[in-house]
Amino acid sequence: TSGVIYARSSKLGVENVSIHRLQVLDDSTLAIRLVPRHLYKLWMAHKMEKKDLEVSISVGVHPAVHLAAASSPPFGVNEFHIANSLLAGELKLAKCLKVDAYAPAEAELIIEGVISWEREALEGPLVDILGTYDVQRMQPIVEVKAVTHRKDYVYQAIVPSSVEHKLLMGLPREALIWEAVSKVVPEVYGVRLTMAGGGWLHAVVSIRKQREGDGKNALLAALAAHPSLKHVVVVDEDIDVYDSEAVEWAIATRFQADRDLIVVKDVRGSTLDPSSDQERVLTSKVGVDATKPMDKPKEKFEPATIPSTSRVEGLIESLRKRLAIR
Amino acid sequence: TSGVIYARSSKLGVENVSIHRLQVLDDSTLAIRLVPRHLYKLWMAHKMEKKDLEVSISVGVHPAVHLAAASSPPFGVNEFHIANSLLAGELKLAKCLKVDAYAPAEAELIIEGVISWEREALEGPLVDILGTYDVQRMQPIVEVKAVTHRKDYVYQAIVPSSVEHKLLMGLPREALIWEAVSKVVPEVYGVRLTMAGGGWLHAVVSIRKQREGDGKNALLAALAAHPSLKHVVVVDEDIDVYDSEAVEWAIATRFQADRDLIVVKDVRGSTLDPSSDQERVLTSKVGVDATKPMDKPKEKFEPATIPSTSRVEGLIESLRKRLAIR
Amino acid sequence: TSGVIYARSSKLGVENVSIHRLQVLDDSTLAIRLVPRHLYKLWMAHKMEKKDLEVSISVGVHPAVHLAAASSPPFGVNEFHIANSLLAGELKLAKCLKVDAYAPAEAELIIEGVISWEREALEGPLVDILGTYDVQRMQPIVEVKAVTHRKDYVYQAIVPSSVEHKLLMGLPREALIWEAVSKVVPEVYGVRLTMAGGGWLHAVVSIRKQREGDGKNALLAALAAHPSLKHVVVVDEDIDVYDSEAVEWAIATRFQADRDLIVVKDVRGSTLDPSSDQERVLTSKVGVDATKPMDKPKEKFEPATIPSTSRVEGLIESLRKRLAIR
Amino acid sequence: TSGVIYARSSKLGVENVSIHRLQVLDDSTLAIRLVPRHLYKLWMAHKMEKKDLEVSISVGVHPAVHLAAASSPPFGVNEFHIANSLLAGELKLAKCLKVDAYAPAEAELIIEGVISWEREALEGPLVDILGTYDVQRMQPIVEVKAVTHRKDYVYQAIVPSSVEHKLLMGLPREALIWEAVSKVVPEVYGVRLTMAGGGWLHAVVSIRKQREGDGKNALLAALAAHPSLKHVVVVDEDIDVYDSEAVEWAIATRFQADRDLIVVKDVRGSTLDPSSDQERVLTSKVGVDATKPMDKPKEKFEPATIPSTSRVEGLIESLRKRLAIR
Amino acid sequence: TSGVIYARSSKLGVENVSIHRLQVLDDSTLAIRLVPRHLYKLWMAHKMEKKDLEVSISVGVHPAVHLAAASSPPFGVNEFHIANSLLAGELKLAKCLKVDAYAPAEAELIIEGVISWEREALEGPLVDILGTYDVQRMQPIVEVKAVTHRKDYVYQAIVPSSVEHKLLMGLPREALIWEAVSKVVPEVYGVRLTMAGGGWLHAVVSIRKQREGDGKNALLAALAAHPSLKHVVVVDEDIDVYDSEAVEWAIATRFQADRDLIVVKDVRGSTLDPSSDQERVLTSKVGVDATKPMDKPKEKFEPATIPSTSRVEGLIESLRKRLAIR
């Protein structure tokens, strides 16, 4: 399962809210997956001083809380503030009973506990966004101190590798890519992390191109903005990034591999991709510039439309009437 | 529009049936698009002798006739024989009235005419399978001699770039690719020319891989089997070639560009692809080997399945009963 | 040594004839090299049922029988039928005495035996077509049941790595390459598997080129047609594929590596090449397009000829007469 | 020459301050180089409405004003606000006499004028940061309305291609690169745009590397952050980016071209580089990862130090005393 | 035709002997092909001063004279001295009658003349070493002053593109390559410029390899030693460079393209290769390292030999006796 986890380090003067995978080990302990990001930093700081880290784990929260917890603001920003903004100031927090922590007042279920500074357990194998099993790892343990919940509470699960899982992880990354590409090309029209790429590995970006090399610069910017990205396609503004058929059609008719392809090997990627070198976290990245080349007439690349005549329009009109179509 | 065209060269002792794009020029003449294949050969042979080539043009025929006419048997094979086989010997042909030619008896509309050995006209611009406008070309002319049709005949059109158009062109090529790949790998499970690639430029092939290099050999075989092919992806047998999401997922989790990618530049491709060098008919081809590498454990690449327990099954069963699901 | 081996699987309803390397182990047993092709399939089917496979081994047969046994028709085709066709129906077969098998009546020596379903022996090291020693492998054993031969029989041996050995193996492959290349270019003029490449790894193909990319398509087709191929050169129709000097001259004067070279790495090749990764059967393949580029005047690439004048011809004529040359 | 130019668009509700190259045409007109950035946008907006754009041009200002004007905040931010922050609120602005514009009160020389919406002139050839002559272009014209200056004013010139010129342009870019690289690696230690690269084309970045691929991700991030960048080297934290010898030493001892080099061709670069395709603004970019590989012992890559012993220290001590060195 | 040409520049204090292509224009003028080397330098020096250059042209000389004239010693070395060494001091020179020049006393035919400083003529088209026609060029003219010859003299012609032509040009280059490769590998065993490569474009070098990279260093040295070289193969010492079959066999069994191939594009090559960019004299060069890899057992790459036993040797002996073979 997973939950929204709040922790505070009085020493660092920092509060943090994030989502983590939790594995029930027994009635009073959970294994928690900590990737080396903010909560990991807090835990490490406590580990140095041989102190457990007090946390609250909230299950069943407002989508705004989920989204805020999934975003990556700079270290030190309390993600509950972001959620509060998204909710127009309506987020209510409750003080925990047994630990020094806060949790959304309206959460269906709140687990209070501490992340042990010394105990670890073998976590996994669990399914990740790509739908394959992640490797097993030694991970810290949460010792449960108290559990509170609403009456008839609803248990909200994020099914691993479900669309919800992918959207929560991918959405903040799409924003980062959008921002980065915006800085190098005149305009960005769309960014999608595809579901087939786990909402994480494959991106499609549509841009308005002004100069021949803009497509390649957009590729570099996207790869830099989200280091887990493996493959990225950039298309013109007439291609809808959510229409996979259209994107493939753009590749079929606007892309030439010897000119429009970037391959970068032995670069850091995602540990989730089983085809990569998962130990050294190295992968090969691909950029595909499927924008129209500017040295050929634009019309050659445009989809044909069925020309209309007044007679045809008349026929359609009468058909509509007869069929009572709106 | 387009029609199924029958022609016979008594000199070469050859009958041929094929589908061609026709453009109505006026009441008694049509421009006909002849690519340098079989009918072109017959016409050239007549042109050498300054003789017109008599033809029948059939519109509105049985799908088996369409399919046979779209296939590419060796020169000299009468495609009506193939259609007859597909129809279990039930194909009826009728002798034409004004020209020395045959046509399916049950065709909705039959145009009798001759392809002039000397007159040509500017054909196009017309839409091709990729949905873009083909270039204009000087093409031969069909002089209409007679038109016969059924009462209340149905005019069967192949809308350019429609699914029907793509299937008719692509299906025989899928068979060629299947056959060629079968010769180099243990087993082929599926071949698809995607709609987004116009049923012509992009293929997906699924195979059972026995040795590490099988995927690359399959790529070479596919590219050789259908010279218009631009991009081809090969996947394992657990991936459904008709499921684009699954194919993309295989690329995301099983492909590494520095190891699994083939790029061949300046090779003959299709004239239809506007991104290619259409004058010299040169393109860059790409092969993507998205099969599982054999030096890593197989399980790493398999999609996780939700494990079932008797309790879960009991729950599902009772739910089904309550909801009266079959 | 080696022999033409006939086997029949009544269970599969299949007869097969092929040539295999045999190593004399002692008076009544031979080791037999079975690559995973047709006879291997028959043997595996019997192995599954724990039954020995009855075979006849013929030594000293008509060249047509050799050639037929060396060809690779689809599984299920009895190669003796092919030999019979080549011999215009004159092939006589004799029933074996101790096993359920047939052999050419005129063979110098016939060994009757069974391929044991369970016994194997270490075969090798033996010399292969490349003239190097093949690796040692565990291989099945033939238990000899009977030996019959003509009086004063001639023992026909195929010396490993001899020209005869290479021709028998290579000839059917040349046919496959010819056929495959014919499908992608206007005309094929010659195909040779060179002796220096063991009649197996190196091919030269001459074609008539119509469009710039034809050479590269021919390369892809050749590589796909014979997966053991490692290097292939394609030349114009004015180059004789049997004249190695002419082929090299074409490379010297018509080939530019940055434009005309294809390299495909990590693809399945031949186990015989010691430079390859013989365990994973991976090699790097090379295609060399040594056809004339079409964007330069044709004359630049043509060998100069010594111009003749009537005076020179007169001189030659008189010289010939004086020297009484034919 | 060049000056700090203030402009306001009441229509867009936007103020902008930036530095532009100015060429004296005659007593009352200057040609102004407008690259398609913020001031260009304001001018275009006025040009649409056929109105001149009122501006103040300040020469001889406080370095903080120069730096602020050279930075690239988002469109709409008044760079005088930035300068004011840098000066701790001490920036004084003066209202212009003849145009609706402001200028730093303490500027040595202030030119008031309008950028004509319709008049253009041929600007150049002038020297740019790379020390070569920039191409000539048609550029807008500033019509001078008034000139005010201090008594005995100092004319502050930015000599083209001088260190000052390069620092003013490069400094804000170094900040952008620092920020972008920080997002993909654990820590950034230094960023330099080298003088030899015009403070614009060549960057050196030093990072603390945690995983093997970090160097390459840093390269991609740097290239994306400053699209004019042509070459970038990334080094470990023990290398001082301002010590060119040390950077070259790192390349000599820690870099292997087949593994650590990125080349991206046909990507948008800087128009200033004469070796690039200046018409289509396409260049080839290079990333050099000169960080220590992590699969070899760290000590191999460390510079040797002269080991010290107590005897040596004693000797040095006595020498120092004798020589009365501090 | 061609001749051995002697010229002296009293101004430069330099004598030069070289072989040049001569085209008979009429009874008293010849066109002479001057590539920008030593004789060209002398002619240019005279042209500057508007003076004709006096020369002797010798046809029918001792092979040692031919070889010396074909070699490329540093500017200023009189090649007649080299010939004299080769002939152990036996070279006799004769003073010319009409011009200030020397020629071998025993030459069959000596033409005395001057290379005009101002007259040029269109030379060609003539056949060059590759057997194709060289392009036409404006070249200087030799004005004939006197012709002397032996009684019943033999006219010695170098047939263009003949083996003799190629050997004369190639031999000195083979020596240069031998010397250069010797400096980078332990030992050189053979160097051949192949006839099919015109004795000019293609080299084979055999070396004793001590370390893995020696083959590649040999390739670089060969390419640097003879800038007209286009393709070079390096083999081990067990391969005879004059046995093309053996060289091809080494490529088949010891070369892997992804590891052992060097391609350098856009480098200066020979103007004679029609496939190159003859205007800018740019070509693509290829190095093939066909030496045995050192990370595999040596025996795998050795040709098998037929093992001999005393019985076999006895049989051969008795056969020999019976057949009275020497």
Place this chain on the structure above:
Amino acid sequence: TSGVIYARSSKLGVENVSIHRLQVLDDSTLAIRLVPRHLYKLWMAHKMEKKDLEVSISVGVHPAVHLAAASSPPFGVNEFHIANSLLAGELKLAKCLKVDAYAPAEAELIIEGVISWEREALEGPLVDILGTYDVQRMQPIVEVKAVTHRKDYVYQAIVPSSVEHKLLMGLPREALIWEAVSKVVPEVYGVRLTMAGGGWLHAVVSIRKQREGDGKNALLAALAAHPSLKHVVVVDEDIDVYDSEAVEWAIATRFQADRDLIVVKDVRGSTLDPSSDQERVLTSKVGVDATKPMDKPKEKFEPATIPSTSRVEGLIESLRKRLAIR
């Protein structure tokens, strides 16, 4: 420490002088680093016959002796002869007392000894020219027989990795590169092995370019001339090879990576480079052609100069006078 070592092999009839690294093991033994060159050959010849090799080791010699000993003339040339030439015949040699060897009479310190044919010791870890520690190796031992020195002798040490160390090693290599490049381009203007590359791995060469490909040929020649070279840059004659800034500026403004870069991988390099494969002595080499492309106007690549007017010159003149500048 290190010394100039003289040895004579009466058997080979060869004298040799060279510089070697020596490590003091105890009062009477030194470890000596022998790379497989001339002295190593002499020692091996003695080792074969189980004889020690007598040597003199001179410390504190005239720079001409140092330089001569550091050069690499062919085997058999006594480097003292070279030193004698450099000193115009003024080199005085002294006969050793205890061993059959000579040494410069004016050396500060002379060690007489023998290199043992059988004793070896672990040498290192010592610092090499790149400033990193060289690996430890078993090396031969010098047994000291006698030590003679001047009164109040000066101990001359070559500090490892100092400029002196690099110059002594690099200077003779610069000469080799100069000579090799001279053979393939019209003129060489400068060659430098940079200090940052240890005077060994990185070269800069400046040439006068006549044809487009000259830069690349210079790169190949440099790489072939000094096999330890790793990176080489070639620049035009207007760039001073000793001005690193100017070289980098040339790369910034005249180099395009897709056109001007050569990378050769898996080639033999220097064992000193820790980033290389030091066991198999394989490295990747890079050539950078930073010469001006010839298809663009030359002026585009020239540094701008400040134009002078008579008024400016007058001003400068008067300023000079006033300031009394020479």
